[in-house]
Amino acid sequence: MPYTEEELANLVEPNRLHRKIYTDPDIFELEMERIWGSAWIFIGHESQVPAPGDFFTTNINHRIPVVMSRDRTGKVHVLHNRCAHKGAKLVDTTCGNARAFRCCYHGWTYNNDGTILKIPNEGGYDNTGFDLKDPMNNMQKVANCESYRGFVFATLDPHAPDLKTWLGGAIDCFDNLCDRAPGGEVEVAGGVLRYEHDCNWKFFLENLNDTMHPMVTHQSVVQAAQEYIATLPADAVKQRSEAEIIPPFGASYEVFENSGITGFKYGHHYDGGKTSIHADYSVQPEYWEAMVKAYGEERTREILSFNTHNTLYYPSLTIKTAVQNIRIVRPIAVDKCVVETWSFRLKDAPPEMLQRTLLYSRLINSSSSMVGPDDLEAYMRMQAGLQSTGDDWVEMYRQYGRDRDLGDRVVGGGTSDLDMRTQYAAWKNYMTRAYGTAEVGSHA
Amino acid sequence: MHDLRRIEQFLYDEANLLDQPDLDSWIALYTEDGSYWMPVAVDQADPINHVSLFYDDRVMMEVRRRNFVHPRAASKDHPVRCSHIIGNVRLQGSRDNGDLVVTSNFQALVFYRNEQRAFGGRYEHHLVPSGDSYRIRHKKVTLINCDAPQKSLTIYL
Numbered sequence: 147m148p149y150t151e152e153e154l155a156n157l158v159e160p161n162r163l164h165r166k167i168y169t170d171p172d173i174f175e176l177e178m179e180r181i182w183g184s185a186w187i188f189i190g191h192e193s194q195v196p197a198p199g200d201f202f203t204t205n206i207n208h209r210i211p212v213v214m215s216r217d218r219t220g221k222v223h224v225l226h227n228r229c230a231h232k233g234a235k236l237v238d239t240t241c242g243n244a245r246a247f248r249c250c251y252h253g254w255t256y257n258n259d260g261t262i263l264k265i266p267n268e269g270g271y272d273n274t275g276f277d278l279k280d281p282m283n284n285m286q287k288v289a290n291c292e293s294y295r296g297f298v299f300a301t302l303d304p305h306a307p308d309l310k311t312w313l314g315g316a317i318d319c320f321d322n323l324c325d326r327a328p329g330g331e332v333e334v335a336g337g338v339l340r341y342e343h344d345c346n347w348k349f350f351l352e353n354l355n356d357t358m359h360p361m362v363t364h365q366s367v368v369q370a371a372q373e374y375i376a377t378l379p380a381d382a383v384k385q386r387s388e389a390e391i392i393p394p395f396g397a398s399y400e401v402f403e404n405s406g407i408t409g410f411k412y413g414h415h416y417d418g419g420k421t422s423i424h425a426d427y428s429v430q431p432e433y434w435e436a437m438v439k440a441y442g443e444e445r446t447r448e449i450l451s452f453n454t455h456n457t458l459y460y461p462s463l464t465i466k467t468a469v470q471n472i473r474i475v476r477p478i479a480v481d482k483c484v485v486e487t488w489s490f491r492l493k494d495a496p497p498e499m500l501q502r503t504l505l506y507s508r509l510i511n512s513s514s515s516m517v518g519p520d521d522l523e524a525y526m527r528m529q530a531g532l533q534s535t536g537d538d539w540v541e542m543y544r545q546y547g548r549d550r551d552l553g554d555r556v557v558g559g560g561t562s563d564l565d566m567r568t569q570y571a572a573w574k575n576y577m578t579r580a581y582g583t584a585e586v587g588s589h590a
Numbered sequence: 591m592h593d594l595r596r597i598e599q600f601l602y603d604e605a606n607l608l609d610q611p612d613l614d615s616w617i618a619l620y621t622e623d624g625s626y627w628m629p630v631a632v633d634q635a636d637p638i639n640h641v642s643l644f645y646d647d648r649v650m651m652e653v654r655r656r657n658f659v660h661p662r663a664a665s666k667d668h669p670v671r672c673s674h675i676i677g678n679v680r681l682q683g684s685r686d687n688g689d690l691v692v693t694s695n696f697q698a699l700v701f702y703r704n705e706q707r708a709f710g711g712r713y714e715h716h717l718v719p720s721g722d723s724y725r726i727r728h729k730k731v732t733l734i735n736c737d738a739p740q741k742s743l744t745i746y747l
Contacts, residue, residue, distance in 0.1 A: 337631050337641045340739035366663035370656035374649075388649045486737050489641060497639070504641045509650070513641045514628065516657050519665040520741035526703075527664075 148172040151578045157258070158574040160567070161546055162539045165532040167573070168346045174480035181576040182207035186292075186299040186312050188463035188474055189224050190214045191488075193333030199243045199258055203227055206300060208477045208543060212288060213237050213247075214298060219224055224300040225260040226384070230283045260285035286333040295324045296331065297463075315555045316414035317332040317366040318455040325449045328433075328440040329493030332470065336504045339487040341513045341522075347461070347475050348569075349525035354456040354566035355417040356462050357402035359545070360395050363524055367516040368396030391509060395517060405455065405560040408548075412581075413460030413572025415565045418453050432496040437573035459564075460572055470503045473511065481529050487511040509562070541568035597717065598679050598691055600724050605696075606676035609657060611745055612656040618646070618727045621718055624648060628731045643740065644731075658744070670745045671701040676713070689716040689727050690741050696731075709747055710734050 149172065157164040157173075167173055173516055187206050191315040194202045195216040202214045211227035213236070229236050229249040236247045236256070248255040255264040262283045267272070271278060288300040294310040296321060297311055310317065324332055343350060353359065361368075371392040378385055400418075429450065437446040458464045465472040470490040477483045487507050491500045510517045532540070545562035558564035577580045605617040620626075627637050637645040646654060657663055678695040685691060686737035692715045702708045716728040730747050 187654070322613070336639060339630060339641055339643070340737075342739040342741045346743070363664065366660035366666075367657045368654065370653045370660055373656055374652045385649045387654060388647075392653065455622070485610040501638050504639070507641045508643075508645060510631075512641075512643050513740040514743045516654060516663075517742055520663060522742055523667075 147175065149238075149538070155574060157268040158570045160541045162541055163566075163570060165538050165540060167285045168532050169480065170531065171480045172471055174346075174477070176265060176577060177442070177573075178207045178209075178477065180579065181573065182477070184301065184303040184306060184581070185461055186309055186459075186577055188308060188459065189291075189298045189300050191296050191332075191334045191490075192216075192222055192293060192298060193223060194241065197243065199245060200241070201237060201244060201258070202241045203239070205476055206212045206288065206302065206315075208479070208509065211235055212300065216434045217257065221259065222291075224288045224298065226288065227283070229254055229586065230262065230267075230285065233472050237284065253309050256285050260287060261380040262584040273310075287541070295320050298335075300316050302436060312412055313445070314410040314414065315408070316410045316416065316457060316459060318452070319454055319465060319467050320451045322449065322454070323465060323470065323490070325441075326437075326467065326470065327492035328436040330440070333493065334488055335491040335500055336489045336507075339507060339512055341485045341487070341511070341518060343483045343485055343525060344520070345483065345525035345529040346479060347477040348527055350473075350483065350485055350568060351458055351464070351590055352477050353405055353463065353521055353525070354458050355415055357405070357407075357417060358399070359521075360397065360402070361399065363520050364395040364517055368521070370516070380490030381495055391506070392414075392516075393514075395510075399561055403478060403560045407558055407560055407562060408523065409556045409558075409563045409564050410554070411572075413569045414458055414537065415460075415568045416454045416457035417560055417565070418455040420453070422565075428503075430496065430498055433499055436495055444462075458569075460569060469506050470499070471507050471511070520586060524565070594681055595680065597690070597724070598676075600717070601676050601679060601692070601694060601713075601715065603657055603724070605676055607699060608698075608746060609672050611657050611658075611670060611672065613651075613746075616667055617651045619625060620651065622648060624651075624728065626651070626729050626731075628733065628736070628747070630736055632732075632737060632742075634736075638642075643733075643736070644746070645741070657717070660746055665742060665744055668703045669701075672745060672747075673699045683693075685716060689718055690724070691715075692717055696747070700743070700745065700747075702742075702744070707741070711736070 154183045157167055189204060190202045195214060198216055198218050198220060200216050204212060213225050214228045215223050215225060218225060223306045227235050228239055231252055234249055234251050236249055246255050246267055247255060253266045253302045257263050290300050290306060291300045294309055314334050324330060327478050349375060371389045374426040375386055375389050405418045407415060407417045408419060456464050456466060463474055470492060472488050475483055489503045542563040545559050549556050549558040549564050593685055604619055606707045626644060626646045628642060629642050634640050658666060676694050677698045680693050681691055682691040684703040692714045696713050700709060712735040715726060718727050719722040
């Protein structure tokens with residue numbers, strides 16, 4: 147092993163990070179094993195596999211293929227996507243419906259719950275010592291799989307805490323996202339954007355609650371929108387309202403500071419709560435009516451006033467409750483990852499709500515948007531700049547010493563580095579297996 | 591066939607503006623209600639109920655052309671150079687409003703961030719006859735790899 151646990155621990159100081167965590171391929175492989183191999187990883191949403199036989203394939207980390215499958219009884223499983231015979235990947239399409247999973251090579255066939263259904267010409271195994279009843283002839287289940295309000299997570303670690311414990315207080319954001327539906331549920335809708343990032347996966351996560359960058363990184367698009375708005379005649383209401391989606395990305399330091407950041411164990415955090423840059427988006431009247439009908443006015447106000455910006459479920463998922471889209475990160479190599487954007491329909495909400503979500507996904511998160519490429523430009527420059535030997539360290543001092551520990555969560559200023567400190571406390575615990583020894587059982 | 595020659599000439603001229611790139615002149619080719627659409631899914635039905643890589647009306651084109659040359663847009667620090675080739679130009683008929691529907695195949699080489707990338711696919715133009723030339727009511731760009739992971743694409747194709 148290239149790094150001892152002590153050496154790994156020394157890469158993360160309370161206020162500084164060693165550049166190797168972004169640039170060293172050996173660190174990357176250890177992250178895949180110890181973080182992505184221990185944490186609950188977001189796999190998909192149950193609405194992607196609504197009917198028995200429906201499946202959806204993905205990777206649980208940079209390479210391990212899994213399939214999310216709904217069996218005949220309606221139960222959702224996350225299975226290793228590997229034939230028990232010669233090891234071929236069983237399902238090689240992104241999604242679909244299958245009566246059974248049949249291997250393309252020798253025809254071993256599996257039920258949708260992963261149990262073996264048929265081995266062709268099985269008489270050849272008679273009296274060979276091969277046990278046809280051995281459960282290793284099934285598609286193997288991941289160590290654990292659980293869902294919360296339709297969001298399916300899986301872990302490769304049999305000693306991981308249960309999903310609710312792991313989500314901690316950050317679970318409120320899943321509730322808020324789903325409660326924003328008059329029908330109390332959300333479903334994946336309107337397609338996916340896949341954005342290839344030539345940078346380490348952690349830069350994307352660090353940017354989510356980095357509120358010191360928008361007014362710099364997104365200054366150009368905000369000014370471009372403002373310059374255009376200034377040319378509009380007073381009666382150009384439609385053009386003005388469309389262009390005004392963009393300026394909140396240039397909100398002031400003060401606005402972001404007041405939104406606050408809240409951090410949790412296991413690296414989760416969000417910015418916003420009482421308010422966020424999404425708080426001033428207008429509420430569509432038909433949506434308001436549907437919400438009041440479902441929840442009453444007081445509860446509706448309560449739901450819509452919980453305004454978070456980005457909530458990170460470290461390390462694989464970030465959600466925007468007020469916008470109803472999510473982004474999923476999958477590492478590929480130390481300097482490469484893919485970020486996917488999915489949008490959600492609020493059950494029983496007017497169709498304009500999904501259209502608004504899709505507009506947002508396209509304008510902000512598309513690889514051809516005027517926002518995402520400037521973020522990625524910064525990540526790629528860090529990936530390049532951190533090859534420099536001029537300084538081994540990256541700082542995260544902002545408002546250090548002012549974070550307030552409330553027991554189940556830590557809160558601090560919206561422009562603090564609390565989000566960084568939260569993520570890297572988790573990084574260090576996973577990488578040195580401290581979660582394992584301290585409270586969640588052995589990872590050995 | 592005379593019309594088709596004029597249409598081809600118009601498409602080449604349009605592509606030339608993107609090769610430059612000269613977004614100010616390119617946007618002026620569009621009608622006031624004009625739009626540019628690059629779907630993200632094969633056989634995508636519409637740009638409203640499904641997410642897209644691009645779907646710009648004149649409002650977003652106006653923001654985009656200003657952003658494209660903004661000195662603080664870091665992703666634009668690197669020059670973008672393009673070379674478009676258009677072929678198989680076919681006049682498919684006209685829409686109820688009289689717009690001509692023209693389809694073509696395209697290949698575009700894009701040089702950006704020290705990397706040369708190849709894009710290919712199909713164009714569908716809805717053209718409004720205007721004097722000796724045309725204006726664009728709608729342009730749909732279907733990439734053959736529209737549903738693959740994409741890198742930043744900061745220019746219209």
